[in-house]
Amino acid sequence: MRKSILVVLMVLVVLMGITGCGSKNSEGGKNLHSEEIKKFVVGLDDNFPPMGFRSESGEIIGFDIDLAKEAAKRIGYEVEFKAVDWDGVLLSLNNGDIDAIWNGLTITEERKEKIGFTDEYLVNNQIIVVKGESDIDTKAELNDRSVGVQMGSSSQAVLENIKDEIGIKEIKKYANNVDALLDLKAGRIQGVVVDEVVGRYYMTKNGGSYRVLEETLGGESYGVGFRKDDSEFGEELNKVLIDMKEDGTFDKIKETWFGK
Template identity: 55%
Template sequence: MKKRIISVLILTFSLIFLLTGCGKKDSKSDTSLEDIKSKGKFIVGLDDSFPPMGFKDDKGNIVGFDIDLAKEVGKKLGVKVEFKPVDWDGVVLSLKNKDIDVIWNGLTITDKRKEQIGFSTPYLQNKQIVVVRKDSNIKKKADLKDKTVGVQLGSSSETALTDAKDISASLKEMKKYSNNTEALMDLQAKRLEAVVVDEVVGRYYISKKPDLYKVLDEDFGRESYGIGIRKEDKSFKEAIDKELDALKKDGTYDKISKKWFGETIKQK
């Protein structure tokens, strides 16, 4: 009798589970282009303190290169774009949980991230550039020997310079800063002789003071930026890729790039 009661209970709970499950949409189901258009918008997750890709201006508005680009894609799709600041450490989880529809904020395409999410076609090539003063005699990376070079603490620039062991070992000092602005200010004040920095960040600051800095032809490595999309959202990804390509062809991409970087920077 006891076994029979247990069997009935198991069967009952199984039926309840199946019935409640049928009423819910699978969290892993596709968010299609049609779903986005029906909603009338897509939500961009970003770190709002990453100039010039996405950051708050003096009035508290979120602005930047990626912001302008996302808005143009939204126009072509006929939907609005909502920008949602999120904790960057948890941005992938926010995407997978559908709190946001895309990650669009200078997101580097890596094999590790590819295991978790999908990516648009790469839209911007970034590299680790060397910035020096206009009057500097430094012409190439080898000239950094016995020089004091600044990097942002914990950045990909620090990693790139550290990994270039022949160069990093020859430096007088690798000086680490909490942000790139401080490093570039020390370069201007001649407390540094060079700064290694993400090109997208470096070009932005250089465009503000073009008479102070120059960039070496050599760099410390390249990477590609892409828009993070859930792997299952294939039709939405295809639509974004299509509209990004259209923006490059009609000159809109170049216009936005020159606005934020002073020149055209894109995937080659």
């Protein structure tokens, strides 16, 4: 009798182990198409206005947040937003800590080797922001100056490519763009390279403290990042983004955060 009970318990343990493993993909991340999972987690830099940031009450809000909520509703999932270290955001995705990167993520060939992307949903430029009263008018005038940038961002890659050409004295790296812009305002650096959508939004909140140079450092496209093993999930997101553009929902959300 005791032996029979022991056998039954061993079988139950094995079954529980199989069930537990069934919700993981080959890289340790979640299988988003398991019947038990009806939620995906979006990783983001929560200090990246207007794409994703915290309100005064601490709630995560923003353009990308509204898009993700609408997309989740349309595919029948719940969505959770999780602040992560942007410099390690791809690792967080592939480790299964998050299921999507939806936060002004630039599509690059280097990133495409590591993760999957939806089609582009927004086009952006890299701009140079200086203090409102600065005598700098061109990127060449950043020669022998200190320039700030968010660590791990596409802005950093762009800035490092032109550093020697311009003769930039120092690239100072920050955890987020807001800290970089605050240091610029305080005079500790002389310029910040940042995504245009972020720089322009921040300027509207800070009067004449900043000025954008006419020269840009090139355009780029934003996409939603997902694990390559979750290609079906990526296709679902891509489809709802297309649908949202076709039925006008995308433009309504865009106008809320960027105006007409």
